[in-house]
Amino acid sequence: MSIADAPELISGNQNLTAAQIADESFNFRIFSFDDRKVTGGQIAEAYGAHPITEFVVLHQLANLELEELRPTELADLKRGNRFFVIRGDGTHRFFVDGLSMVWPLKTLKGRYIKQLIAKDNADTELLLEREDQPDKVIDDDEDVRLAGDGVEKLKTRPAKASVTIIVEGTPHSWTKNKISYDEVVTLEVPNYAQHPEITYSVKYTNGPNNRPEGVLAKGETVRVKDGMIFSVSETGQS
Template sequence: MTDDTTAGAEDVAEALREGRPIREHGPYLVLIADERLEFTKRHIAVATPTGDEILEAAGVLDRASHQVLQLLVTGDAEGLRPSETTDLHAGGVERFVVFRTDRLYRFTLGGRVLDWGANRISGRALLTLARKDPDAFDVWLDRAGRQDRVIDLDETVSLGGSDVERFMTKAVDIAIFVNTRPRRVSKRSLTYLDVVKLAYPDGPFGENYVYTVDYLRGPSRNPEGSLVEGDSVEIKNGMRFDVSFTDKS
């Protein structure tokens, strides 16, 4: 989808963020995404669009083979039928997702029942639907009678089985070693300064001190290397950092 803005249109997402009422007359800007949850702004003329009008705004020509989901500020995802209307003034409608499909798939996320228009969904999309920071949260697949497992951000999980798939989110908890000391980290990546402060939380800091940061046993994308100021690095369990400093004074 390409960005589509109209001068003078009421931006619905912006109004919701600012906590102000949506104005009574159009046009309106709404956020519409494809199944990758890549959102763009599209304009509609009325505050009570039908599913068919959302498809029209998205530029879909073959509307009979597409489905619309509306994402609510409550975290719910609900199907919107072609002739069914939704009310932007209700304050809960924020975004829409358009799928090329003839059916919806049901799953639960954090105990909430959601619909989806594709037979697979990625870990990243699940975290987006849960409104969780992908750098700070994992999504887990709840497998009855078996050990739960983490879904990688770019991994996709089938929703087409006979059972309703159940997902939950948990804060990231990664065990690393900094100068041989164990540390636990609650995000997937660390900056140069993050690592320095894990090694030397009380400094010394200042223009006279230069820190050297090396790492080993990282993920496959960055198994080993060095960091300089301004750098960041993806981390994993068991990764090791060696940090030292030089006093130039």
């Protein structure tokens, strides 16, 4: 269960003694406590983190900011009922859309950063702000290094409305930031859906930074980039 689909217990619900706790995988589980105020130690114990000295507890506030919660420090579940318990001995600070965040690991994937600010959707792009270069678009599966010099600053924006992709030499305007195997094949073979017995090989080049080239298998999707090139070739009968 991710932040996006976890039950909202912060407001509008009388159950103010329940907490959602996850590790770095962002799979949340729900735990109940006897009181609305809990310590970092209680959160770690409920999650099974032993010894607590080897773990960092993070509390996500109602405004989505992340802060470290010490073992004896109290957190009011009314101010935010989401927590992370992650093995580590310190945190790295960063900002997303002006929100202050901390994280105990050296890197964090783009999709997880978007989840932290409740913008984990295909309509939102994540960018790493850079002073002497253009801001860098961070793909969902791309790691952002948090442990370098300085404090990383990221921001979001609506995904680019339209890009041009090339399929077998023909340019096509594409308005989504991902494309599936079926969608690529259909651009080249418009009646593809009427002939499911025919199989195709789909390859691409000039792709996103984390996957500049590769093979797109049936059932898969890939993030698109302006000028991305696809080849579609028939491989036979299924």
